[in-house]
Amino acid sequence: MDNQNKNLILAVVLSGIVLLAWTYFFPPAEQPAITAPSEVTTQAGDLPTPSASDATTSTTAPETPTTAAADAGRVEIDSARLIGSISLQGGRVDDVSLKDYTVSLDSDELVTLLSPVGSANAYYTVYGWTPGGDLQAADVPNSNTIWSVESGETLSTDTPVGLVWDNGNGLVFHREFSIDDEYLLTVSQSVENNTGAAVRLAPYGIIARHGLPDTKSYAVLHEGLVRLDDEELEEVKYKKMDNFPEANGVYTEEYAVTQNGWTGFTDKNWMTTLIPMPGQAFKSIATFAPAADLYTAQTILPTMDVAAGETAGVTTMLFAGAKEWEAIKHYQNDVGISRFVDSIDWGMFFFFTKPIFRLLHALNALIGNMGWSIIVLTLIIKGIMFPLAYKSYVSMARMKELQPEMEKLKEAAGDDKQKMQQGMMELYRKNKVNPASGCLPLILQIPVFFSLYKVIFVTIELRQAPWLGWIRDLSAPDPTSILNLFGLLPFAAPGPESMLAIISIGILPILLGLSMWLQQRLNPAPADPAQQMIFMWMPWVFMFMLGSFASGLVLYWITNNTITFTQQYLIMRSHGHKPDVLGNILRTLRLKKKEAAAK
Template sequence: MDNQNKNLIIATALSALVLIGWTYLFPPEQPLPADSTPVSTEVATPVAPAVTPDAAPGAALTAEATAQAELAATPRIEIDNPALTGSLSLLGGRIDDLSLKNYKETLDADSPLVRLLAPVGGTDLNATPYYAVYGWAPAGGLDPALVPGPKTVWTAPAGAKLTPTTPVTLSWDNGAGLVFHREIALDEDYLFTVTQSVENNTGATVRLAPYGIIARHSIPESKRVYVLHEGAVRMTDGKLEEIKYKDITKLDPVEGEGQAKVLAASESGWTGFTDKYWMTTLAPISGAFTSVVKYTEALDLYQTETRQPVIEVAPGASASSATRLFAGAKEWEAIQHYQNDVGIAGFVDSIDWGWFYFLTKPMFRLLHWLHGFIGNMGWAIIGLTVIIKLLVFPLARKSYISMAKMKELQPEMEKLKEAAGDDRMKVQQGMMELYKKNKVNPAAGCLPVLLQIPIFFSLYKVIYVTIELYHAPWIGWIKDLSAPDPSSILNLFGLLPYATPEPGSMLFMFSLGVLPILLGISMWFQQKLNPAPTDPSQAMIFAWMPWVFMFMLGSFASGLVLYWIANNTITFIQQYTIMSMHGKRPELFENIRSSFKKKPQADAPKK
């Protein structure tokens, strides 16, 4: 291997090492409130309901107690379908209690379901308030007291229950001639359809604007990494925008809004919050609307809003407006169905496909198909790795053939260096003549490696973001491919009666499981296909690299580590076979033996 190839591989490996190390050691900080001066809100602007703490000591506790009392006193309507369970509150008619039937928090048999939405003042201390609320903003001088607000108590038919076959209609009569209705329907998965309507029984035309809000009081504590977007996500007339939670707190003040970012959609769009596996999104059915992402520092409140145009309702007439609400798991099949069959434009892009989306999307579809065909996500990952390696085999073949040719020229290159001594210019000229004479292109091995880098990162992205890895087993002790290998060398992989260290503890990084150890060994064997570099610094980097990666990747998801093991193994087989076919079989065992030999010490200086 020539120095150019060595330097390329070192640079690539070090870049990956820095990338992974930075992700592990320095995850992005949790969002902190930004410094800003709130701007007063106009009467017609919808504001999310929230518990507003007072300045007086104990006032926040009083407000929390009041919220709990209101919550307990207000009737609720049960929500139930094959994917969701929960309830909606008649206080404000908000959808504020949802759990996912098909997903548990842990693998324990008695583990609670993953909770997506939670009410203000709820009894679950582990769930921060997170809910969807709808309403009408008054316009044209209409008295705000005449439209339903956050504290409005709606009525519903006795025994009402929201299921895919039984939509629920809420009603509220303001006593002054306006009657409001809100029909809520639910499909078999994660999509609500909320249709708001108003009957004008007054003697005058009224003007008002329908809105929908997703409100999140603070965000869940978790370790966030920059390779995955978590925060606000929205599509506005075909343009996707992602705003991380920490960036939402830094939004500039907008007149009449506070800290906000406002966009107008003339044709279609949607807006909401997304986490790694779960998402809550509003999607107006009619075309034009205003999309708002905002933050209220005093309440640590994150909001996304969809505001539809003002509607004029003549005396004796009625008007309605409909919005879809997605609240659930980011399952590709469901999201694709809502895009292609329901008509939520660009909804598949709510999944974070990354920079190389043109590669990530087809890779994900292939992994999804393999999972359905094989029935096991671990073997599907290995199958995907094999297929990708076969597709890029022509590039790899050129690289390994170039390495074989360079190895053939190694003896002549060493003679050239000895003859030229310290004259580097003469060495370079001699090497160029040697390449030209033997028709060898030293860069031929570099280009294939560079072209494979986007493929590597795309495959990494696919495995990292797919929800199909969540609690998906592989074999034996690997019960969750989205979690680190649970085995540990510290208790001899279960032979000793000691529990393994918890993630985040000081010892967890040294709690190497079987898969991380196999990863280090596979990297080490792959490295031994080539002699150690003659440069001492390079040799030291190469010697430590497999074991550094072993520790760094030990806390990564088992699915990712399994991919790297499969990739290293296939690469080893390809390189050994191709170079052997071209007459330069790698001296594997000789390179292994030489790595254990004691380095000769330099002769002592003569007196």
């Protein structure tokens, strides 16, 4: 094989790796089919859009509550895992904090999930009815209706709360909230028709989010709209919602769901989701109104015909909480919420990430420490992938053994490239070595290790989880810094806002750089000087690049590199090559010194 062919193979392999990595970290946006509104009505029945009088669906932001509305009162929420309140203005669920999560390790402030209109980045849910037939907007409740408490004082796991509103024209609306011991609220809406005539109206639920939230902006992580439309999962980032069809200044995408679905917004660790009962048809609508800087996710249920003297109603669910796998799996398997586990961002290699996460979860339950669980998980995965890696390591070992011969060929050939190519081909043929034979097994391993990276990145179980010593939060960067000698000097390390933050690396990133550098010492050096320079700097570039990554991710890379180094070292020895890592380092330094002296 001549150098030209070798370079072609190397280019193809590297291009494939880059393409695979790019597709994984920067996946193309899905282009779901847009169903015309007339088709939606045909498929799912009479599903009207909420009245324009409801401020949350207009192009302007919902009104800030007036003094009278603010004095309307609140119903407290105090369940096993949630605390907050429901506003009697609109019956909004607009004040929810998570009891088990604080904003940081050193703070007692709880994570706030939902917040009312008037607060920064208001985020809340509101329920109502849209009028049909002869009903007017004033005949049905909307986001600003003032409700009264009908039953219960505090919404808790054991105590539901009921609200009531009489429109004064013969219609009485009831709304009952109940909550379980995790993050699921059940919302029952009903209407009594005492008008003497039949009425038509449709119940709806809306999640409203004012302003673009403070997302993590990681390409590997989805944050934004997430919904299931009859088994079709859709994920749209907030900044991509302006790709929806536009009408009257509002970008809207809607689907008719015939049987199973849900819709809401997801962040890295938290999620708010509207969930009709399994088997319930509904219209799923997502909107972005730039003028109001308002994002909404809506569910609109079929129009009801309520005869005079009758009562009709509907029950839906609301998930508002942490994306804990156990809880979400329970809602999928035991409550019947279709594919709810897929609300966690498993990525394009979900067939790997799901079983890998289950294994990590089981290890953590057994060991009781997520850091050690990551190390054990990496050991297991590397063990499973070893047969694939073995061929690559053997190929590298044989190439390493041939390096002295290749150096002699290079010296003998001088500037005669054709003679050099012929000599290398003869050397490979004689020793039965194929330089490209180790590439395919490495490529096959890439999806598995991307999946392992993805699992460690997205799982909430790493949040504020300690490992040992100074690592108190595996979801945060290593808190130590080389700039203050890892705490020995009497001043704090620069914060993330400082220009020095990029070089303020801790112990784990330094260990990562060293592990990559040692691993390179076992591999044959590229013949091209430019490639040699790239490979020489790569460990230290990665050290600084990953210095601000979560400690759990850096711990995974260190473990992976250390295992790879050990496996490759042992395989090389088993094939008669005895890697002299320290000797190679010393010889490289002496060579550099000699070259510098010659200049």
